[in-house]
Amino acid sequence: MIHHARKNILIDGGNEPTVLFRQLAELKDAEQFIDYLIVTHHDDDHIAGIIALFDAIGEGVFPKDFIKKVYFNGPRIITSDKQVSDQSLSYKQANTLEKLLIKSGILGETAIVGTTAIEFDGLKLSFLSPTDSDLKIYSEAKGAYLTGDFKCDWDVSMSSLDRFIDDSSLDDSLPNRTSIVSLLEVDGKKILLPGDCTPGRLYDILEKLVDPQTGSFSLDYLKLPHHCSYRSLSEKLLRLVDCRKFIVSTNSKKHFLPNKRGILKLCKFLANKGSEIELLFNYEDALNALKINNPERKKYKISLTPNNKSYGIDI
Secondary structure (H helix, E strand, C coil): CEEECCEEEEECCCCCCHHHHHHHHHHHHCCCCECEEEECCCCHHHHHHHHHHHHHHHCCCCCCCCECCEEECCHHHHHCCCCCCHHHCCCCHHHHHHHHHHHHCCCEECCCCCCCCEEECCEEEEEEECCHHHHHHHHHCCCCCCCCCCCCCCCCCHHHHHCCCCCCCCCCCHHHHCCCEEEEEECCEEEEECCCCCHHHHHHHHHCCCECCCCEEECCEEECHHHCCHHHCCHHHHCCEECCEEEECCCCCCCCCCCHHHHHHHHHHCCCCCCCEEEEECCHHHHHHHCCCHHHHHHHCEEEECCCECCECCC
16 A cells, blocks of 8 residues: 555555455545555455455445546456456456456556556656566466465575575466566655566566666665565576565465565575665564574574554555
8 A cells, every 4th residue: 555645556455355444444534545556466365355345345335436546457458358258267356356347337447568657746656567468468368377386484494495595496477477567656765566576577677777887776665576485586686676675565374475585585686685684574474484583684684574553564
């Protein structure tokens, strides 16, 4: 959730709406709205909370005009075909949300490279991905499956894992490659919000943004892709990133994310290698699940910051 000048941008909704609704109730009480809703892709842990939100609006929990504008790359919206089969994707959530958008009369728009940025009162949110070609392939796919990392590394020490950090297995799934990636620029700061974008696609994006003098792209914050999955970060990608603050967005209840190996990649490969990095968690449960002890924090120069609000981390 991005708040600025009494306007609000919501990106994704999690897979359970309780915490989201707590924050949205504050907007309602302040007589504010969701001016822009961005659904990065159709995976359950991004879209389920949004479906619940539309249901709540239909039940009168929130005003009918609570959501003003929606960006979502669903198959009906991409193809402009309202008759597309419900079997065109393996996950029903995308079609469910599209039907809710049609029913509510809200115009859903695609967001791709070159889509006009959201701008107001000194804030700019640019769309950096996906490409139109990837989106077209995705919209025509039958039974597109999303992938996760099901190997838990929470009980293994960082020093034991350190010897096995490599890029032999990276995510290149089409659904994740079509995740909406956005760059937020406000108050002199830059925050990259990559959804579940794959490392190869994210590298292609950042390669075009690097400072030719430093060979890296400077950020104030980076929300780690795919909830800090090991398979969503690569050495090649991280060597382009000059950043010290990383947001870990997950409650750690799905796919054993965040991966401790993902954090090790940050420690080893960032452009500012050797500088202390801070990881900010929107759920303290995720921080605790990693079991990173104080000697490891000191050795790898990392600080771990838990949520400072009941609904997440406030920056």
